[in-house]
Amino acid sequence: MQQTFTKAMARNIFLGGAAFFLIIYLVLTVDSWRQIPIRDHASQMSPAAERGKYLMDSNNCIGCHTINGEGAYYAPELGNVYTRRGPDFIKAWIKAQPIGGYRQMPHFNFSDKDLDDITAYLQWVSRINTNHWPPNIQG
Ligand code: HEC
Known part of the structure; x- marks a missing residue:
């Protein structure tokens, strides 16, 4: 099996990681907007x-x-x-x-x-x- 780290692999890791953390960021943002009115009453x-x-x-x-x-x-x-x-x-x-x-x-x-x-x-x-x-x- 060839053990080369190609540009395509690097790009996929970058895009996959960026998408993953963007989703986490959006979920936390929505959660904050839901929590703030409850917490600050x-x-x-x-x-x-x-x-x-x-x-x-x-x-x-x-x-x-x-x-x-x-x-x-x-x-x-x-x-x-x-x-x-x-x-x-x-x-x-x-x-x-x-x-x-x-x-x-x-x-x-x-x-x-x-x-x-x-x-x-x-x-x-x-x-x-x-x-x-x-x-x-x-x-
Ligand atoms: C020029 C600075 C200054 C401003 C402006 C100021 N304070 Fe103070 N305040 C102090 C300082 C210094 C103390 C603590 C003094 C000490 O411990 O001897 C204090 C203490 C207090 C305390 C008691 C806190 C404690 O834990 O004992 C209260 C309540 C308070 N201030 C309310 C206010 C409010 C309300 C306002 C606005 C209307 C205000 N202060 C504006 C400087 C200021």
């Missing part, structure tokens, strides 16, 4: 949480913080802050700023309703199924 976002998201976006909280890893690494992760600290701490903390020493958070003039809405958004974020990320409660 966006359809269950209350009007309060929507407003809280707007307030956090327009005040650039992720200019210092991260939400599920997205944002800046100056201040603590907020994706799980609701679980870590609870609603009362979050509201009291934001109202009390600026406190702390070297790394400070600015004061925002939020009303009590604003703080309720921000907390509702942080609660919604804390319920996103992130496959247990971040791995510890400190974020």
